[in-house]
Amino acid sequence: MRKPFYLIFLTFHVGFYLLISSTVSFGQQLTQYSQWSWHQFAQNPAHAGIKQCIDVHSLYRVQWLGFEGAPRSGFLTLSVPLNSRRRQFLSARHGLGLKFETDRIAQFSIQRFNVAYAAHFNFNQTDRLSLGLYAGFVQTGYDPSSITTGVPDPVLENQGSFFSPDATFGAWYNSKNFYVGLVLQNLIPNKWDNISTDSKNRFHAIINGGYLFALNDQYALLPTLQMKFAARGKTAIDLAAHIDYQNMFSLGLGIRNADALMAFAQVKIKGQFSIGYSFGYTISKIQLGAKNTHEVSIRFTTCKPDRKSITGCSLFD
Structure with a gap:
């Protein structure tokens, strides 16, 4: 009796994403999401199959609302x-995953498609080390049709798109109450020769972590920290804290260094369907042209709610 519900929801899930991807399609080289702690697999391939169930996530981000050419x-x-099944000490469990990501800023667009594999090594019932790899391709496009120059520019006229390989490595360790992750992105430094001989994908590294505090039998506090390093770029630091009520509803506040203040909300329906929203208020100099960033996410999982812990709150939700 539950299969029709799953099919209906998955159809809606894909339909929702196709709708948003028709309006978005490069921004800051790699997109930065405020809701990263709710969607770990979107950036860390070590999360492929980490849960003993099917997990589907989708998210749409509108950055710097009102700013012409702003990222979508x-x-x-x-x-x-x-x-x-968890077997003997350090024997591996395996997981697979798929990710499609689309990003657009001004005349640039990027489409990423990756297949993920991960191996999970359990030290005991709560401690686990996971290693994963994303492998796929990137389609980079440039459309100068909205740019007018007095003298024809061969670089601008060299429009179109091209494909390049893509790879990301991820590592993850978690215990009952904490986790730490490492992500190495853009391992293949592809050049954009049809745009500029100096243009290429830059290496990025991410380190993040969180700790779960059980406040009582109903509430839990989860502070999180993420540092994102980009070659020749500014280091982005996200610091946030989420309050969770019985693994059904959560609220959070956060800050990204010298860039934005963030607020989060997530509600779960029947423990398997989640809707999330985050609001970002720009505090950097760009606020003169645009102030707000919005993210909306939808998640579906076949996992049952975790009621074994004191609060029922999961590190991964």
């Missing part, structure tokens, strides 16, 4: 375990 981004991910 989104992703759709699917994660599944290959085998769910």
Whole structure:
């Protein structure tokens, strides 16, 4: 009786993403999401199949609302375990996943498609090390049709799109109450020769972590920290804290260094369907032209709510 519900929801999920991807399609080289702690697999391939169930996530981000040519981004991910039984010490469980991401800023657009594989090594019932890899391709496009120059520019006339390989490595360690992750992105430094001989994908590294505090039998506090390093770029630091009520509803506040203040809200329906929203208020100099950033996310999982812990709150939700 539950299969029709799953099929209906998955159809809606894909339809929602197709709708947003028709309006978005490069921004800051790699997109930065405020809701990263709710969608770990979107940036860390080590999360492929980490849960013993099917996990589907989608998100749409509108950055710097009101700013001409501002970034529009989104992703759709699917994660599944290959085998769910925990076996002997350090024996690996495996997971697979798919990710499609689209990003557009001004005349640039990027489409990423990746397949993920991850191996999960359990030290005991709560401690786990996961290693994963994204492999796929990137389609980079440039459309100068909205740019007018007095003298024809061969660079601007060299429009179109091209494909290049893409790879990301991820590592993850978690215990009952904390996690730490490492992500190495753009491992293949592809050049954009049809735009400029000096243009290429830059290496990025991400380190993040969180700790779960059980305040009582109903509420939990989850502070999180993420540092994102870009070659020849500014380091982005996200600091946030989420309050969770019985793993059904959560609110949070955060700050990104010298860039934005953030607020989060997420509600879960029947424990398997989640809707999330985040609001970003720009505090950098760009606020003179645009102030707000919005993210809306939808998630579906076949996992049952975790009621074994004191609060029922999961590190991964």
